[in-house]
Amino acid sequence: MPLTGAMFIGSERRIGQGPVLEPVDPRTGASLHPGYGSGSATDVEDACQLADLAAPELRATPPERRAAFLERVAERVEQLGGELVERAVAESGLPEGRISGEVGRTTGQLRLFAAEIRDGGWAGVRIDPALPDRSPQPRPDLRQRQLAVGPVAVFGASNFPLAFSVAGGDTAAALAAGCPVVVKGHEAHLGTCELVGSAVAAAVRECGMPEGTFSLLYGSGPEVGQALVADPRIQAVGFTGSRAGGTALMRTAAARPRPIPVHAEMSSVNPVFLLPGALRDRATEIAEGFVGSLTLGAGQFCTNPGLLAAVRGPALTEFLDVAAARLAEAAGQTMLTRGIHAAYERSVAEIASVEGVREVASGSPGEDGNAGVARLFTVDAEVFLRRPELQEEAFGAAATVVVCEDAEQLARVAGALDGQLTVTVQHGSGDRDTAAALLPVLETRAGRLLFNGWPTGVEVGHAMVHGGPYPATSDGRTTSVGTLAIERFLRPVCYQSMPADLLPPALADDNPLGLPRRVDGTRETVRA
Amino acid sequence: MPLTGAMFIGSERRIGQGPVLEPVDPRTGASLHPGYGSGSATDVEDACQLADLAAPELRATPPERRAAFLERVAERVEQLGGELVERAVAESGLPEGRISGEVGRTTGQLRLFAAEIRDGGWAGVRIDPALPDRSPQPRPDLRQRQLAVGPVAVFGASNFPLAFSVAGGDTAAALAAGCPVVVKGHEAHLGTCELVGSAVAAAVRECGMPEGTFSLLYGSGPEVGQALVADPRIQAVGFTGSRAGGTALMRTAAARPRPIPVHAEMSSVNPVFLLPGALRDRATEIAEGFVGSLTLGAGQFCTNPGLLAAVRGPALTEFLDVAAARLAEAAGQTMLTRGIHAAYERSVAEIASVEGVREVASGSPGEDGNAGVARLFTVDAEVFLRRPELQEEAFGAAATVVVCEDAEQLARVAGALDGQLTVTVQHGSGDRDTAAALLPVLETRAGRLLFNGWPTGVEVGHAMVHGGPYPATSDGRTTSVGTLAIERFLRPVCYQSMPADLLPPALADDNPLGLPRRVDGTRETVRA
Incomplete structure (x- = not known):
């Protein structure tokens, strides 16, 4: 696929008009082509606007459709083949074997989240049925579920150009939750970003997901990154990088008129x-x-x-x-x-x-x-x-x-x-x-x-926690690796006395999605 | 029980040496006795130090012991009887029927959390067993659980002198999670605070919980409250009150050398x-x-x-x-x-x-x-x-x-x-x-x-959400009412290749606590 240096603003390809970022081969110091023009405030706004428009539809997509979409992203990444490996090696200086392994990790991660979407436990369904005859007061029908928070800004890491980047863990978890994603590509591997971005964009198109499901911007952290976190449509942030970078985003998020959570994985000496x-x-x-x-x-x-x-x-x-x-x-x-x-x-x-x-x-x-x-x-x-x-x-x-x-x-x-x-x-x-x-x-x-092991090598699974108290991360209550990461991008909503013809499928009595549920506090043992 | 105006610093009763706060009967404007001397920085430190010392033991208490403790708190609150109702009416101006109902709500809430502790789903146990023969790399044994975050600062609300106060929802959720609690009593109902504080302190003693499990301080928000949130031993904050008060605590928590989460329920017009x-x-x-x-x-x-x-x-x-x-x-x-x-x-x-x-x-x-x-x-x-x-x-x-x-x-x-x-x-x-x-x-x-209902009257149950996006709360991902609130005070920890003789009971193969578990991603259907 010929690299063009263009961003992905939904389905539109757009060359940024700001300063041109040139990826460099760290082994030789040679510039790699093409250059990547930085996005402007308008580009950030357009991507966020599309994400905001996509959010209600994406939030309401049947779980199976989102699972199939993540699997399609995985297939599309795989189809990039040697071109992706070659570019990532050139931009990172990492050995080919390591990069090939990381492609597998990335696609495996996307498929694991597809399976997690199908599992449905993340929906957190709890139903407390009405007790009309309870005294002194009747109990109304109450139904709780976990709902996607809305558009998420994702910042990839320098050291994992695939697994913690454009289609990495944060993106997979956010899409799995039903959140549109706006990625700011890491300056060190923009060609790799563009290749993976093309795979995600193709999957969005092929699976008929709403246009704003995915955008990819280029630019500097202090400008494009900060503008993205400050945009009122963004509802959560995923970041992997330095402590200085993470705390800068934390400050911006906290200073918004409506503060939002930042999930920043920052620094650890792993004693x-x-x-x-x-x-x-x-x-x-x-x-x-x-x-x-x-x-x-x-x-x-x-x-x-x-x-x-x-x-x-x-x-x-x-x-x-x-x-x-x-x-x-x-x-x-x-x-x-x-x-x-x-x-x-x-x-x-x-x-x-x-x-x-x-x-x-x-x-x-x-x-x-x-x-x-x-x-x-x-x-x-x-x-x-x-x-x-x-x-x-x-x-x-x-x-x-x-x-x-x-x-x-x-x-x-x-x-x-x-x-x-x-x-x-x-x-x-x-x-x-x-x-x-x-x-x-x-x-x-x-x-x-x-x-009796060594901390390098992080298994992507259900029981993994890649997180920890500050300053390892901004918020030790979550993980950035493993299926529990989906919870970062969800929040609980309770529906009281909702008429049956308005109830979302996740909360319907007959449980058409076959979700694990707690009914009156008790876990149902049978799944549809 | 004669009111003394003394704080509870663990098992010690101590009269604050700062400005004396005098509760007032809002119906008459008359001062109510005794006065409550405000705590000092030393009082805050002593309470936090005791909480920090108590945290490891409390975190590791068997769930059944914590459940029995919460039930004992409920009994002790009930035993306060008419004295509690009379004092809360005098301090709040709320009708006796409302206050009596709120006592029932408070004790019901404590017992609901006791039941939730016994349910064990909150422990979030996930086990990915070792796959020693997997290629290209074996998988180590990975076990995840949710663990108490540590000492929690709780700020009660003016409008619920019982259900959102000393032994209210935040305190019940934090204790249920295994976190010591330091409460700053609300200035409007300090006598009610002291009475309920005596009930909690008695239950701590009677159930043999560690001394620092509970402390109760008096003083102003800008002084005692801010010092409490700034104390490095405090790991999370629960607050119900005004937007100005909540955002002030959010700023203090974010400015700490190690920022901590604030769960502030602040303002809503409930359209x-x-x-x-x-x-x-x-x-x-x-x-x-x-x-x-x-x-x-x-x-x-x-x-x-x-x-x-x-x-x-x-x-x-x-x-x-x-x-x-x-x-x-x-x-x-x-x-x-x-x-x-x-x-x-x-x-x-x-x-x-x-x-x-x-x-x-x-x-x-x-x-x-x-x-x-x-x-x-x-x-x-x-x-x-x-x-x-x-x-x-x-x-x-x-x-x-x-x-x-x-x-x-x-x-x-x-x-x-x-x-x-x-x-x-x-x-x-x-x-x-x-x-x-x-x-x-x-x-x-x-x-x-x-x-087709009205928002006043919040059911305390499993499916309730009393939370919402900013500015309703500081963080819409949780609730301050209902059993889901226990998650505020937990964080996930993964144990990799932990020897069987070190594994906590929650993670042992034979599941001695009978916790609901996901093993290799699959929910176990049988409970011990």
């Missing part, structure tokens, strides 16, 4: 607790697993393990020796953009400049000037507890090991943690009680707790 | 659409029902019908004539406080001052100087659509009828509405299509849609 028994049992294995997780994809994962904590001793020394050796062998990998590489170098320099921080190892240089060199530091817990900046995310393959004097200090480190996407516990012989004592603190600090 | 057939069929009946709902409790309900819309014609004239006659007969009722009465008079004067607004009727004066006199206005839709201030809530028995030229203008009025707690449709012969055409707009504007 790993290496308990004493685990280090005694398998220091080498853990060190190797750690370096593998740390350096995967140049460390450019939201769940990258950037902080470790352990008690001083020979087993920890062994762990550090092996980790340092493995890290030194790790060749630097191309980072997503020059800007991300420069930010990584600044973050690493800041960590290194803290008095008491020691560099234990440094990876070997990469093949190009944009390669991020892995780094491993240690710091005593006493220093760590005094220096909150050591909890800030260095986006890339850098980690700091916090060396504690004893289990009590390890618990203090746990208690001092900011909100995280994940916390991992490496446990072994005799660690059960130590782990059990840490758990009540750790489960207040993260959306996901892992045991 | 009623009088469709043509309904007015033709039963203008008189509707007018009588309307005036009854408008003047109930001096109009001091969040769901008071303050705005009506109808098409001009003889049937509307008949409605207005009957409504005006009934309203003129309605004697003014004592309002909750002098401040609320004065604010009502200001709001009414502001409505009357808008050019094009006509006063149709005024109620008769009440027995005391604090009585709110009912008011009914009309305004042409053309004016209404130009004057957004006519959508602002006048807290009290005042309503404005928006007179439309035709169905198209009625639809434009619907489209111009702010977020509401409720929207009501009065429909009759031949109105089906008009109602159906309005619904897609109306259901985006409110948490509850009523048909």
Whole structure:
């Protein structure tokens, strides 16, 4: 498909008249064609207007139609084939295998949400039938369901040009809920955005969805992004990116005449607790697993393990020796953009400049000037507890090991943690009680707790939580990965004494959609 | 029980050393004893510290223990008997029958949440079992549950001294979720607060709940209230009150180093659409029902019908004539406080001052100087659509009828509405299509849609939604009445590859708590 650089304003293709953004191959620094003209305030308004017009129809589409639509999007993305992989590799510098895998993850995610729409539990149907003879007052007929909130603005991430981008998790969840989506494409991979945008737009057309179901804009965060979040027709925001970017959107959303929720996934250092028994049992294995997780994809994962904590001793020394050796062998990998590489170098320099921080190892240089060199530091817990900046995310393959004097200090480190996407516990012989004592603190600090694993690699399923307390996200009550994410874009509505000929199918007595329901508080066991 | 004016800081009774707040009988203006010394920053910190200490234990209590605790609170409130009713009547000016009913509603609500805890659906258990042989990558064991967010600050409402106060809906929902609660008592009914606080504190003691499960502070919103919301240990806020109060707390919560969600129920004019057939069929009946709902409790309900819309014609004239006659007969009722009465008079004067607004009727004066006199206005839709201030809530028995030229203008009025707690449709012969055409707009504007009823009188059940888009509430994704409210105070956590001997009972394979679960996406049908 020839790339044109045009936005998708509903079914219209439109070249933005603002500053032209040029995607760059991070491996070579070469510009990639075409350029992408930034959208204007009018473009934002037009996309939002179409989304607003589409919202009532999309909200009311039968679940089966929305499921079929998501499946069609998946098919259309697959049909982009090698062209999509090639473009995403060129724009991200990520290896072809990784990108191919991400295409599969993205289409799998769309199909999982199609299945979730059919499941119907998300509709949250509750019926409290009328009790006309109740005294002192009769009870009216009350029926509750979850309804799409309306147009959603989606901001993709630099590090997942497919799975957290134009047709990624937020888009899939919002469309599944019945919300139109206006995406602002990430500047680092605009060609990939256009290709995937064409797939979504084709599916909208082929499935007869309302025109404003999907739009894709290009432009800068401070201009197009902020205008999008400020638009009164937008009802919710999904964002994956930096803490600065996410908090800027949070402020804009809160300052609107009618504030709206922002679901921003921002920053996490994903602490790993290496308990004493685990280090005694398998220091080498853990060190190797750690370096593998740390350096995967140049460390450019939201769940990258950037902080470790352990008690001083020979087993920890062994762990550090092996980790340092493995890290030194790790060749630097191309980072997503020059800007991300420069930010990584600044973050690493800041960590290194803290008095008491020691560099234990440094990876070997990469093949190009944009390669991020892995780094491993240690710091005593006493220093760590005094220096909150050591909890800030260095986006890339850098980690700091916090060396504690004893289990009590390890618990203090746990208690001092900011909100995280994940916390991992490496446990072994005799660690059960130590782990059990840490758990009540750790489960207040993260959306996901892992045991004897590594946080990179986020399963897309029903039980996953990719979220966590601030600053991991703006709102720890949801997830951006997995089927529970559909709840971000729904709100409950109660219908009181609604006449049968007005009731939506989801709430009709005979349950034509076969939805799971609670009737008078009791779960119905039979499904249609 | 002798009132002492002392706060409850966990199990400690402490007299606040700040300015003394004196409850006043709104009927007479007489001060009621004792005075209530305002808490200090230290008092706020001590209560929050105790709550924070209690949080891990409370979060982990078996559901049955929390259910029994809520039932014990209900019993203890009932045991306050006539003393509670007498004090609440004196502090609120509300009739004894209303207060007695509200005691029943409050205890019923506590017991409903006890039943909801036992139901267990709120725990949101999802298990995706490990798939060790899956290719290309195995799936780890993933288990998700909903976990209490931690200490919650609760701000009661002036107009429900029991059901939305110390042991009201927010407190019941938060305790049910497993969150410690710090209440700031409403200044208008501090004696009622102290009595109910003693009931909760006794139940905490008798049920062996952790000390910090419950605290009750006195003081002003700008000082004690803001300090409470700013305290880093508080994880969520429940508030019912004015828009100014709610938005002030929203700002404080958003400005914290770690922002937290605020669930503020604020302001709503609860529009009623009088469709043509309904007015033709039963203008008189509707007018009588309307005036009854408008003047109930001096109009001091969040769901008071303050705005009506109808098409001009003889049937509307008949409605207005009957409504005006009934309203003129309605004697003014004592309002909750002098401040609320004065604010009502200001709001009414502001409505009357808008050019094009006509006063149709005024109620008769009440027995005391604090009585709110009912008011009914009309305004042409053309004016209404130009004057957004006519959508602002006048807290009290005042309503404005928006007179439309035709169905198209009625639809434009619907489209111009702010977020509401409720929207009501009065429909009759031949109105089906008009109602159906309005619904897609109306259901985006409110948490509850009523048909041929009146919005006052909120059923406490499973299907109720007492919420709605801003400015009805700060966040339309939840409810402050009904069992769904428990979700406000929960967040999902995923446990990956957790060893069986660390798994909490809620997530154990053999499901010892008998919770409803989704396993690999499928709802289990059998409960233990």
